[in-house]
Amino acid sequence: MEALLSQFTFLSDQALHDKNFDPAKIEDLMKLFELEVYKSWAAMELEHENAIEEAKNSMREAEDYLNSIMDSAMDDFRRFEEELESRSKAELQSLVKVAETAKKMGNSMEKAATIASKKYMEAAVHSATVSMKSARKGLSLNPSKYRSCSKSSYPSKMVLWVFGYGSLIWKAGFRHDDRLVGSTDHRGTPEYPGRTVTLEPLDGEVCWGVAYKVSEEEDEQIALAGLTMPREHEDDVDPMYLEVREKQYDVKAYVDFFTEPTAITPAVSGVMVYIASPDRKLNRNYLGPASLEEMAKQIIHAEGPSGPNRDYLFHLENALLQLGCEDKHIKDLANAVRRILSERKLTASRPSEQ
Template sequence: MVLWLFAYGSLVWNPGFDFDEKIIGFIKDYRRVFDLACIDHRGTPKNPARTCTLEAQQGTVCWGAAYCVKGGIEKEKAALQYLERRECEYDKKTLVDFYKQEGAALEPAVTGVLVFTSTPDKATNRYYLGPAPVQEMARQIATASGPCGNNREYLFSMEKAMFDIGHEDDYVIELAKEVRKVLLSGLQGRRPAMPNLPLPFMQLGPLPEAALVDSR
Protein backbone atom coordinates (compact mmCIF):
# COMPACT_ATOMS: atom_id res chain seq x y z
CA MET A 1 0.00 0.00 0.00
CA VAL A 2 1.17 3.52 -0.84
CA LEU A 3 -0.55 6.66 0.44
CA TRP A 4 -0.05 10.04 -1.22
CA LEU A 5 -1.32 13.20 0.50
CA PHE A 6 -1.42 16.76 -0.85
CA ALA A 7 -0.59 19.45 1.71
CA TYR A 8 -1.55 23.09 1.14
CA GLY A 9 -1.82 24.47 4.70
CA SER A 10 0.17 23.85 7.87
CA LEU A 11 1.06 20.34 6.68
CA VAL A 12 3.44 22.01 4.18
CA TRP A 13 5.81 23.16 6.94
CA ASN A 14 4.72 20.89 9.79
CA PRO A 15 3.48 17.47 8.57
CA GLY A 16 3.63 15.80 11.99
CA PHE A 17 3.48 12.23 10.68
CA ASP A 18 6.00 9.68 9.42
CA PHE A 19 6.47 9.90 5.65
CA ASP A 20 8.95 8.52 3.11
CA GLU A 21 9.02 11.15 0.38
CA LYS A 22 8.09 14.80 -0.12
CA ILE A 23 7.60 16.42 -3.54
CA ILE A 24 6.92 20.08 -4.27
CA GLY A 25 4.22 20.64 -6.89
CA PHE A 26 0.63 21.68 -7.47
CA ILE A 27 -2.91 20.58 -8.18
CA LYS A 28 -5.16 22.11 -10.82
CA ASP A 29 -8.51 23.91 -10.63
CA TYR A 30 -8.24 24.72 -6.93
CA ARG A 31 -7.10 27.82 -5.07
CA ARG A 32 -6.14 28.36 -1.44
CA VAL A 33 -8.54 30.45 0.67
CA PHE A 34 -8.83 31.28 4.38
CA ASP A 35 -12.53 30.42 4.68
CA LEU A 36 -12.45 27.66 7.31
CA ALA A 37 -12.86 28.13 11.06
CA CYS A 38 -10.48 26.65 13.61
CA ILE A 39 -11.90 26.63 17.14
CA ASP A 40 -9.53 24.29 18.99
CA HIS A 41 -5.98 24.96 17.73
CA ARG A 42 -5.47 28.63 16.84
CA GLY A 43 -8.87 29.95 17.80
CA THR A 44 -11.82 29.41 20.13
CA PRO A 45 -15.57 28.93 19.58
CA LYS A 46 -16.13 32.58 20.53
CA ASN A 47 -13.25 33.89 18.41
CA PRO A 48 -12.49 31.35 15.67
CA ALA A 49 -9.31 31.47 13.65
CA ARG A 50 -9.30 31.50 9.87
CA THR A 51 -7.34 28.66 8.30
CA CYS A 52 -6.78 27.30 4.81
CA THR A 53 -9.16 25.30 2.72
CA LEU A 54 -9.47 24.82 -1.04
CA GLU A 55 -11.97 26.50 -3.32
CA ALA A 56 -12.69 24.93 -6.69
CA GLN A 57 -11.94 27.37 -9.49
CA GLN A 58 -11.38 26.39 -13.09
CA GLY A 59 -8.00 27.33 -14.54
CA THR A 60 -6.23 27.99 -11.23
CA VAL A 61 -3.42 26.05 -9.55
CA CYS A 62 -2.53 25.56 -5.90
CA TRP A 63 1.10 24.89 -5.02
CA GLY A 64 2.06 22.79 -2.02
CA ALA A 65 3.69 19.47 -1.19
CA ALA A 66 2.82 15.82 -1.79
CA TYR A 67 3.82 13.35 0.94
CA CYS A 68 4.26 9.66 0.27
CA VAL A 69 3.72 7.06 2.99
CA LYS A 70 4.77 3.53 2.15
CA GLY A 71 5.91 0.49 4.07
CA GLY A 72 2.75 -1.36 4.92
CA ILE A 73 -0.85 -1.00 5.96
CA GLU A 74 -0.03 -0.23 9.61
CA LYS A 75 2.16 2.76 8.70
CA GLU A 76 -0.49 4.08 6.35
CA LYS A 77 -3.20 3.54 8.96
CA ALA A 78 -1.20 5.42 11.60
CA ALA A 79 -0.72 8.38 9.23
CA LEU A 80 -4.41 8.48 8.35
CA GLN A 81 -5.50 8.28 11.98
CA TYR A 82 -3.23 11.21 12.83
CA LEU A 83 -4.52 13.23 9.88
CA GLU A 84 -8.16 12.51 10.73
CA ARG A 85 -7.63 13.97 14.21
CA ARG A 86 -5.64 16.97 13.02
CA GLU A 87 -7.84 17.81 10.03
CA CYS A 88 -11.13 17.34 11.87
CA GLU A 89 -12.57 20.61 10.52
CA TYR A 90 -12.45 19.22 6.96
CA ASP A 91 -15.52 17.19 6.04
CA LYS A 92 -14.41 15.88 2.63
CA LYS A 93 -11.60 13.75 1.23
CA THR A 94 -10.90 14.16 -2.46
CA LEU A 95 -8.54 12.36 -4.84
CA VAL A 96 -6.64 14.66 -7.20
CA ASP A 97 -3.85 14.60 -9.77
CA PHE A 98 -0.54 16.09 -8.64
CA TYR A 99 1.88 17.89 -10.97
CA LYS A 100 5.54 18.82 -10.55
CA GLN A 101 5.98 21.27 -13.43
CA GLU A 102 3.75 23.80 -15.15
CA GLY A 103 2.73 23.24 -18.76
CA ALA A 104 -0.39 22.83 -20.89
CA ALA A 105 0.28 19.23 -21.98
CA LEU A 106 1.88 18.09 -18.76
CA GLU A 107 1.08 14.62 -17.42
CA PRO A 108 0.50 14.28 -13.66
CA ALA A 109 3.43 13.07 -11.59
CA VAL A 110 1.09 11.18 -9.24
CA THR A 111 -2.60 10.32 -9.57
CA GLY A 112 -5.03 9.52 -6.78
CA VAL A 113 -3.47 11.91 -4.26
CA LEU A 114 -5.59 12.40 -1.14
CA VAL A 115 -6.47 15.94 -0.10
CA PHE A 116 -8.63 17.13 2.80
CA THR A 117 -11.18 19.74 1.73
CA SER A 118 -14.34 21.29 3.12
CA THR A 119 -17.87 21.73 1.82
CA PRO A 120 -18.42 25.45 1.10
CA ASP A 121 -21.82 25.46 2.76
CA LYS A 122 -22.53 26.88 6.21
CA ALA A 123 -25.66 24.76 6.56
CA THR A 124 -23.85 21.42 6.19
CA ASN A 125 -20.37 22.34 7.43
CA ARG A 126 -20.32 24.15 10.76
CA TYR A 127 -16.65 25.05 10.32
CA TYR A 128 -17.17 26.89 7.03
CA LEU A 129 -16.95 30.66 7.51
CA GLY A 130 -17.03 31.67 3.87
CA PRO A 131 -15.31 34.62 2.23
CA ALA A 132 -15.20 38.13 3.69
CA PRO A 133 -13.58 41.47 2.84
CA VAL A 134 -9.82 41.25 3.26
CA GLN A 135 -9.79 43.94 5.98
CA GLU A 136 -12.38 42.01 8.01
CA MET A 137 -10.45 38.76 7.62
CA ALA A 138 -7.24 40.52 8.65
CA ARG A 139 -8.80 41.84 11.88
CA GLN A 140 -10.06 38.35 12.72
CA ILE A 141 -6.68 36.72 12.03
CA ALA A 142 -4.80 39.41 13.96
CA THR A 143 -6.82 38.79 17.14
CA ALA A 144 -7.67 35.07 17.16
CA SER A 145 -5.64 32.77 19.40
CA GLY A 146 -5.96 29.23 20.74
CA PRO A 147 -4.12 26.43 22.61
CA CYS A 148 -1.63 25.86 19.74
CA GLY A 149 -0.81 29.52 19.12
CA ASN A 150 -2.28 32.54 17.45
CA ASN A 151 -3.88 32.84 14.04
CA ARG A 152 -1.42 35.39 12.65
CA GLU A 153 1.49 33.02 13.29
CA TYR A 154 -0.30 30.44 11.14
CA LEU A 155 -0.73 32.93 8.31
CA PHE A 156 2.86 34.19 8.48
CA SER A 157 4.14 30.60 8.53
CA MET A 158 2.05 29.91 5.42
CA GLU A 159 3.55 32.96 3.72
CA LYS A 160 7.09 31.83 4.58
CA ALA A 161 6.45 28.23 3.54
CA MET A 162 5.35 29.29 0.07
CA PHE A 163 8.37 31.57 -0.23
CA ASP A 164 10.66 28.71 0.82
CA ILE A 165 9.34 26.40 -1.91
CA GLY A 166 9.65 29.16 -4.50
CA HIS A 167 5.94 29.61 -5.25
CA GLU A 168 4.57 32.57 -3.35
CA ASP A 169 0.79 32.92 -3.15
CA ASP A 170 -0.46 36.44 -3.97
CA TYR A 171 -3.61 35.92 -1.91
CA VAL A 172 -1.58 34.90 1.16
CA ILE A 173 0.79 37.84 0.68
CA GLU A 174 -2.07 40.34 0.44
CA LEU A 175 -3.76 38.94 3.55
CA ALA A 176 -0.49 38.94 5.51
CA LYS A 177 0.12 42.59 4.60
CA GLU A 178 -3.33 43.54 5.87
CA VAL A 179 -2.76 41.66 9.14
CA ARG A 180 0.52 43.52 9.66
CA LYS A 181 -1.33 46.81 9.15
CA VAL A 182 -3.84 45.82 11.83
CA LEU A 183 -1.08 44.83 14.25
CA LEU A 184 0.85 48.04 13.57
CA SER A 185 -2.19 50.24 14.08
CA GLY A 186 -2.87 48.46 17.38
CA LEU A 187 0.66 49.12 18.59
CA GLN A 188 0.48 52.76 17.58
CA GLY A 189 -2.83 53.11 19.40
CA ARG A 190 -1.28 51.86 22.66
CA ARG A 191 1.97 53.83 22.34
CA PRO A 192 2.02 57.07 24.41
CA ALA A 193 2.42 60.22 22.34
CA MET A 194 5.92 61.68 22.43
CA PRO A 195 6.26 65.44 22.93
CA ASN A 196 7.35 67.29 19.81
CA LEU A 197 10.60 68.64 21.22
CA PRO A 198 13.48 69.97 19.10
CA LEU A 199 16.45 67.63 19.02
CA PRO A 200 19.74 69.08 20.29
CA PHE A 201 22.38 69.68 17.65
CA MET A 202 25.31 67.32 18.01
CA GLN A 203 28.59 67.83 16.20
CA LEU A 204 30.24 64.47 15.45
CA GLY A 205 33.96 64.21 15.20
CA PRO A 206 35.89 61.58 13.22
CA LEU A 207 35.73 58.01 14.49
CA PRO A 208 38.86 56.68 16.17
CA GLU A 209 40.80 54.29 13.96
CA ALA A 210 39.92 51.26 16.13
CA ALA A 211 36.22 51.85 15.49
CA LEU A 212 36.41 51.55 11.72
CA VAL A 213 34.92 48.28 10.46
CA ASP A 214 35.35 46.61 7.07
CA SER A 215 31.78 45.89 5.97
CA ARG A 216 32.62 43.62 3.05
Protein backbone atom coordinates in the same frame (compact mmCIF):
# COMPACT_ATOMS: atom_id res chain seq x y z
CA MET B 1 -38.06 76.67 -100.35
CA GLU B 2 -40.48 74.78 -102.64
CA ALA B 3 -42.11 78.10 -103.68
CA LEU B 4 -38.73 79.51 -104.67
CA LEU B 5 -37.97 76.44 -106.71
CA SER B 6 -41.30 76.72 -108.55
CA GLN B 7 -40.70 80.42 -109.25
CA PHE B 8 -37.19 79.63 -110.47
CA THR B 9 -38.62 77.06 -112.91
CA PHE B 10 -41.19 79.58 -114.16
CA LEU B 11 -38.58 82.32 -114.73
CA SER B 12 -36.28 79.88 -116.49
CA ASP B 13 -39.02 78.98 -119.00
CA GLN B 14 -39.87 82.65 -119.44
CA ALA B 15 -36.25 83.50 -120.16
CA LEU B 16 -36.16 80.86 -122.90
CA HIS B 17 -39.26 82.15 -124.67
CA ASP B 18 -39.22 85.87 -123.99
CA LYS B 19 -36.45 87.81 -125.68
CA ASN B 20 -37.22 90.83 -123.53
CA PHE B 21 -36.82 88.90 -120.27
CA ASP B 22 -35.01 90.84 -117.55
CA PRO B 23 -32.13 88.73 -116.01
CA ALA B 24 -32.31 90.84 -112.85
CA LYS B 25 -35.42 88.89 -111.88
CA ILE B 26 -33.40 85.69 -111.70
CA GLU B 27 -30.64 87.42 -109.75
CA ASP B 28 -33.21 88.69 -107.22
CA LEU B 29 -34.64 85.19 -106.97
CA MET B 30 -31.17 83.74 -106.45
CA LYS B 31 -30.59 86.17 -103.57
CA LEU B 32 -33.86 85.08 -102.01
CA PHE B 33 -32.83 81.46 -102.58
CA GLU B 34 -29.46 82.00 -100.92
CA LEU B 35 -31.17 83.71 -97.99
CA GLU B 36 -33.57 80.80 -97.57
CA VAL B 37 -30.73 78.30 -97.79
CA TYR B 38 -28.89 80.23 -95.11
CA LYS B 39 -31.97 80.20 -92.89
CA SER B 40 -32.33 76.45 -93.36
CA TRP B 41 -28.66 75.94 -92.54
CA ALA B 42 -28.96 78.17 -89.46
CA ALA B 43 -32.00 76.20 -88.31
CA MET B 44 -30.14 72.94 -88.80
CA GLU B 45 -27.13 74.28 -86.90
CA LEU B 46 -29.36 75.39 -84.05
CA GLU B 47 -31.08 72.04 -83.99
CA HIS B 48 -27.67 70.35 -83.98
CA GLU B 49 -26.46 72.53 -81.13
CA ASN B 50 -29.60 71.77 -79.18
CA ALA B 51 -29.07 68.07 -79.76
CA ILE B 52 -25.50 68.40 -78.60
CA GLU B 53 -26.61 70.30 -75.49
CA GLU B 54 -29.23 67.68 -74.75
CA ALA B 55 -26.62 65.00 -75.21
CA LYS B 56 -24.31 66.85 -72.83
CA ASN B 57 -27.09 67.20 -70.30
CA SER B 58 -27.84 63.51 -70.61
CA MET B 59 -24.17 62.72 -70.14
CA ARG B 60 -23.99 64.96 -67.09
CA GLU B 61 -27.06 63.31 -65.62
CA ALA B 62 -25.59 59.90 -66.33
CA GLU B 63 -22.28 60.94 -64.73
CA ASP B 64 -24.07 62.39 -61.71
CA TYR B 65 -26.08 59.20 -61.33
CA LEU B 66 -22.98 57.07 -61.70
CA ASN B 67 -21.11 59.26 -59.20
CA SER B 68 -23.94 58.98 -56.70
CA ILE B 69 -23.91 55.20 -57.09
CA MET B 70 -20.13 55.14 -56.67
CA ASP B 71 -20.29 57.46 -53.66
CA SER B 72 -22.94 55.29 -52.06
CA ALA B 73 -20.91 52.18 -52.79
CA MET B 74 -17.77 53.81 -51.39
CA ASP B 75 -19.66 54.91 -48.27
CA ASP B 76 -20.88 51.35 -47.78
CA PHE B 77 -17.38 50.04 -48.36
CA ARG B 78 -15.87 52.54 -45.91
CA ARG B 79 -18.45 51.61 -43.28
CA PHE B 80 -17.72 47.95 -43.84
CA GLU B 81 -13.99 48.66 -43.71
CA GLU B 82 -14.40 50.63 -40.47
CA GLU B 83 -16.51 47.88 -38.92
CA LEU B 84 -14.02 45.28 -40.07
CA GLU B 85 -11.12 47.35 -38.77
CA SER B 86 -12.93 47.88 -35.47
CA ARG B 87 -13.62 44.17 -35.12
CA SER B 88 -10.07 43.36 -36.16
CA LYS B 89 -8.68 45.84 -33.65
CA ALA B 90 -10.91 44.42 -30.93
CA GLU B 91 -9.87 40.88 -31.82
CA LEU B 92 -6.24 41.94 -32.04
CA GLN B 93 -6.44 43.71 -28.68
CA SER B 94 -8.09 40.62 -27.24
CA LEU B 95 -5.31 38.45 -28.65
CA VAL B 96 -2.69 40.86 -27.30
CA LYS B 97 -4.30 40.73 -23.85
CA VAL B 98 -4.45 36.95 -24.01
CA ALA B 99 -0.80 36.87 -25.10
CA GLU B 100 0.23 39.27 -22.34
CA THR B 101 -1.70 37.26 -19.77
CA ALA B 102 -0.19 34.03 -21.07
CA LYS B 103 3.27 35.62 -20.96
CA LYS B 104 2.78 36.77 -17.37
CA MET B 105 1.44 33.37 -16.39
CA GLY B 106 4.29 31.72 -18.24
CA ASN B 107 6.89 33.89 -16.50
CA SER B 108 5.27 33.27 -13.14
CA MET B 109 4.96 29.55 -13.76
CA GLU B 110 8.49 29.38 -15.13
CA LYS B 111 9.81 31.16 -12.04
CA ALA B 112 7.81 28.93 -9.76
CA ALA B 113 8.82 25.83 -11.66
CA THR B 114 12.51 26.78 -11.70
CA ILE B 115 12.73 27.55 -8.01
CA ALA B 116 10.37 24.89 -6.85
CA SER B 117 11.71 22.10 -8.99
CA LYS B 118 15.32 22.87 -8.02
CA LYS B 119 14.69 23.40 -4.34
CA TYR B 120 11.47 21.88 -3.17
CA MET B 121 8.89 20.50 -5.58
CA GLU B 122 10.69 17.34 -6.65
CA ALA B 123 12.20 16.98 -3.20
CA ALA B 124 8.84 17.62 -1.53
CA VAL B 125 7.58 14.12 -2.33
CA HIS B 126 8.45 13.09 1.18
CA SER B 127 8.73 9.59 2.52
CA ALA B 128 6.88 9.16 5.82
CA THR B 129 9.45 6.55 6.84
CA VAL B 130 11.32 9.32 8.63
CA SER B 131 10.77 9.12 12.33
CA MET B 132 7.37 10.20 13.59
CA LYS B 133 9.27 12.33 16.07
CA SER B 134 10.65 14.48 13.23
CA ALA B 135 7.25 14.59 11.59
CA ARG B 136 5.62 15.76 14.85
CA LYS B 137 8.10 18.62 15.28
CA GLY B 138 7.43 19.80 11.72
CA LEU B 139 9.14 19.05 8.44
CA SER B 140 11.81 21.55 7.52
CA LEU B 141 11.77 22.92 3.98
CA ASN B 142 15.49 22.21 3.73
CA PRO B 143 15.86 20.19 0.49
CA SER B 144 18.46 17.95 2.13
CA LYS B 145 15.71 16.51 4.34
CA TYR B 146 13.62 15.41 1.39
CA ARG B 147 14.07 12.48 -0.94
CA SER B 148 13.38 13.18 -4.59
CA CYS B 149 11.36 10.48 -6.27
CA SER B 150 11.24 10.36 -10.05
CA LYS B 151 8.31 8.63 -11.69
CA SER B 152 10.46 5.67 -12.65
CA SER B 153 11.58 5.16 -9.04
CA TYR B 154 8.09 4.76 -7.56
CA PRO B 155 7.72 1.38 -5.82
CA SER B 156 5.53 -1.18 -7.49
CA LYS B 157 3.53 -1.95 -4.31
CA MET B 158 0.59 0.16 -3.23
CA VAL B 159 1.58 3.36 -1.46
CA LEU B 160 -0.37 6.26 0.01
CA TRP B 161 0.17 9.72 -1.42
CA VAL B 162 -1.14 12.68 0.55
CA PHE B 163 -1.34 16.22 -0.84
CA GLY B 164 -0.81 18.90 1.77
CA TYR B 165 -1.60 22.58 1.49
CA GLY B 166 -1.92 25.34 4.08
CA SER B 167 -0.17 24.31 7.30
CA LEU B 168 0.59 20.87 5.87
CA ILE B 169 3.16 22.56 3.64
CA TRP B 170 5.49 23.44 6.52
CA LYS B 171 4.31 21.08 9.27
CA ALA B 172 3.11 17.74 8.00
CA GLY B 173 3.36 16.25 11.52
CA PHE B 174 1.18 18.83 13.25
CA ARG B 175 -1.86 17.03 14.66
CA HIS B 176 -4.22 19.96 15.11
CA ASP B 177 -6.81 21.05 12.57
CA ASP B 178 -5.46 24.39 11.40
CA ARG B 179 -6.30 24.03 7.73
CA LEU B 180 -10.04 24.58 7.62
CA VAL B 181 -11.33 28.11 7.22
CA GLY B 182 -12.71 29.36 10.51
CA SER B 183 -11.27 26.56 12.65
CA THR B 184 -12.38 27.04 16.27
CA ASP B 185 -10.24 24.47 18.02
CA HIS B 186 -6.61 25.17 17.13
CA ARG B 187 -6.12 28.69 15.77
CA GLY B 188 -9.12 30.28 17.45
CA THR B 189 -12.02 29.82 19.86
CA PRO B 190 -15.79 29.81 19.38
CA GLU B 191 -15.81 33.42 20.57
CA TYR B 192 -12.96 34.45 18.24
CA PRO B 193 -12.84 31.94 15.37
CA GLY B 194 -9.60 31.90 13.45
CA ARG B 195 -9.11 31.80 9.70
CA THR B 196 -7.16 29.03 8.02
CA VAL B 197 -7.10 28.02 4.36
CA THR B 198 -9.51 25.52 2.90
CA LEU B 199 -9.63 23.87 -0.50
CA GLU B 200 -12.72 24.16 -2.69
CA PRO B 201 -13.11 22.64 -6.20
CA LEU B 202 -12.86 25.19 -9.03
CA ASP B 203 -12.18 24.37 -12.69
CA GLY B 204 -9.00 25.83 -14.13
CA GLU B 205 -7.40 26.71 -10.80
CA VAL B 206 -4.15 25.31 -9.35
CA CYS B 207 -3.26 24.71 -5.70
CA TRP B 208 0.43 24.56 -4.83
CA GLY B 209 1.50 22.29 -2.01
CA VAL B 210 3.60 19.26 -1.11
CA ALA B 211 2.95 15.60 -1.85
CA TYR B 212 4.03 13.13 0.85
CA LYS B 213 4.54 9.48 0.13
CA VAL B 214 3.74 6.90 2.81
CA SER B 215 4.92 3.52 1.66
CA GLU B 216 4.83 1.41 4.82
CA GLU B 217 1.52 -0.13 5.87
CA GLU B 218 2.15 0.66 9.53
CA ASP B 219 2.79 4.31 8.70
CA GLU B 220 -0.42 4.44 6.69
CA GLN B 221 -2.37 3.05 9.63
CA ILE B 222 -0.77 5.55 11.98
CA ALA B 223 -1.48 8.44 9.62
CA LEU B 224 -5.13 7.47 9.19
CA ALA B 225 -5.89 5.95 12.59
CA GLY B 226 -7.55 9.00 14.09
CA LEU B 227 -6.03 8.41 17.53
CA THR B 228 -5.58 11.26 20.01
CA MET B 229 -3.06 11.95 22.72
CA PRO B 230 -2.88 14.41 25.64
CA ARG B 231 -0.74 17.46 24.89
CA GLU B 232 1.62 16.73 27.81
CA HIS B 233 2.82 13.61 25.97
CA GLU B 234 3.01 15.03 22.45
CA ASP B 235 6.83 15.34 22.57
CA ASP B 236 7.21 11.68 23.52
CA VAL B 237 5.11 10.05 20.80
CA ASP B 238 3.97 11.61 17.55
CA PRO B 239 0.17 11.73 17.20
CA MET B 240 0.18 13.03 13.60
CA TYR B 241 -3.06 11.52 12.31
CA LEU B 242 -4.66 13.01 9.23
CA GLU B 243 -8.13 11.77 10.05
CA VAL B 244 -7.98 13.72 13.31
CA ARG B 245 -6.23 16.73 11.89
CA GLU B 246 -8.51 17.07 8.89
CA LYS B 247 -11.73 16.08 10.64
CA GLN B 248 -13.86 19.21 10.19
CA TYR B 249 -16.40 17.97 7.65
CA ASP B 250 -13.76 17.14 5.07
CA VAL B 251 -14.26 14.87 2.10
CA LYS B 252 -11.36 12.77 0.91
CA ALA B 253 -10.64 13.03 -2.80
CA TYR B 254 -7.99 11.52 -5.05
CA VAL B 255 -6.39 13.83 -7.60
CA ASP B 256 -3.47 14.08 -10.03
CA PHE B 257 -0.24 15.70 -8.80
CA PHE B 258 2.10 17.65 -11.09
CA THR B 259 5.64 18.76 -10.24
CA GLU B 260 5.89 21.02 -13.29
CA PRO B 261 3.34 23.75 -14.18
CA THR B 262 3.47 22.89 -17.89
CA ALA B 263 3.38 19.12 -17.47
CA ILE B 264 0.63 17.19 -19.25
CA THR B 265 1.18 13.85 -17.56
CA PRO B 266 0.91 13.86 -13.75
CA ALA B 267 3.94 12.77 -11.74
CA VAL B 268 1.61 10.89 -9.42
CA SER B 269 -2.04 9.93 -9.81
CA GLY B 270 -4.45 9.14 -7.01
CA VAL B 271 -2.95 11.55 -4.48
CA MET B 272 -5.24 11.84 -1.45
CA VAL B 273 -6.39 15.32 -0.47
CA TYR B 274 -8.96 16.65 1.97
CA ILE B 275 -11.58 19.05 0.60
CA ALA B 276 -13.75 21.06 2.96
CA SER B 277 -17.37 21.91 2.28
CA PRO B 278 -18.27 25.63 2.12
CA ASP B 279 -21.83 24.69 3.07
CA ARG B 280 -22.31 26.13 6.55
CA LYS B 281 -24.95 23.52 7.33
CA LEU B 282 -22.28 20.87 6.86
CA ASN B 283 -19.25 22.87 7.97
CA ARG B 284 -19.93 24.94 11.06
CA ASN B 285 -16.42 26.45 10.89
CA TYR B 286 -16.74 27.92 7.40
CA LEU B 287 -16.66 31.71 7.83
CA GLY B 288 -17.10 32.64 4.18
CA PRO B 289 -15.65 35.54 2.15
CA ALA B 290 -14.78 38.85 3.81
CA SER B 291 -12.83 42.00 3.08
CA LEU B 292 -9.06 42.02 3.59
CA GLU B 293 -9.35 44.44 6.53
CA GLU B 294 -12.08 42.37 8.21
CA MET B 295 -10.07 39.15 7.87
CA ALA B 296 -6.92 40.87 9.20
CA LYS B 297 -8.73 42.11 12.33
CA GLN B 298 -10.26 38.68 12.85
CA ILE B 299 -6.88 36.98 12.55
CA ILE B 300 -5.31 39.39 15.07
CA HIS B 301 -7.90 38.54 17.76
CA ALA B 302 -8.04 34.78 17.16
CA GLU B 303 -5.86 32.50 19.28
CA GLY B 304 -6.32 28.86 20.24
CA PRO B 305 -4.43 25.87 21.67
CA SER B 306 -2.16 25.81 18.61
CA GLY B 307 -1.22 29.44 18.99
CA PRO B 308 -2.17 32.82 17.54
CA ASN B 309 -3.99 32.81 14.22
CA ARG B 310 -1.47 35.36 12.91
CA ASP B 311 1.35 32.82 13.43
CA TYR B 312 -0.47 30.49 11.07
CA LEU B 313 -0.72 33.26 8.47
CA PHE B 314 2.97 34.24 8.75
CA HIS B 315 4.08 30.59 8.60
CA LEU B 316 1.94 30.05 5.49
CA GLU B 317 3.36 33.17 3.83
CA ASN B 318 6.93 32.04 4.58
CA ALA B 319 6.34 28.45 3.45
CA LEU B 320 4.86 29.55 0.12
CA LEU B 321 7.82 31.88 -0.49
CA GLN B 322 10.24 29.02 0.18
CA LEU B 323 8.33 26.91 -2.33
CA GLY B 324 8.81 29.70 -4.89
CA CYS B 325 5.08 30.46 -4.99
CA GLU B 326 4.28 34.00 -3.92
CA ASP B 327 0.55 34.29 -3.28
CA LYS B 328 -0.64 37.91 -3.61
CA HIS B 329 -3.70 37.42 -1.40
CA ILE B 330 -1.68 35.82 1.42
CA LYS B 331 1.01 38.52 1.11
CA ASP B 332 -1.54 41.36 1.20
CA LEU B 333 -3.35 39.80 4.16
CA ALA B 334 -0.10 39.30 6.10
CA ASN B 335 0.93 42.91 5.43
CA ALA B 336 -2.49 44.11 6.60
CA VAL B 337 -2.08 42.16 9.86
CA ARG B 338 1.41 43.59 10.39
CA ARG B 339 0.15 47.09 9.75
CA ILE B 340 -2.69 46.78 12.25
CA LEU B 341 -0.37 45.22 14.83
CA SER B 342 2.10 48.05 14.30
CA GLU B 343 -0.65 50.61 14.71
CA ARG B 344 -1.70 48.96 17.95
CA LYS B 345 1.93 48.77 19.06
CA LEU B 346 1.78 45.01 19.22
CA THR B 347 4.65 42.75 18.26
CA ALA B 348 3.76 40.53 15.36
CA SER B 349 4.75 36.94 15.89
CA ARG B 350 7.29 35.86 13.26
CA PRO B 351 7.59 32.28 11.94
CA SER B 352 10.53 30.41 13.44
CA GLU B 353 12.46 27.59 11.85
CA GLN B 354 10.54 24.37 12.40
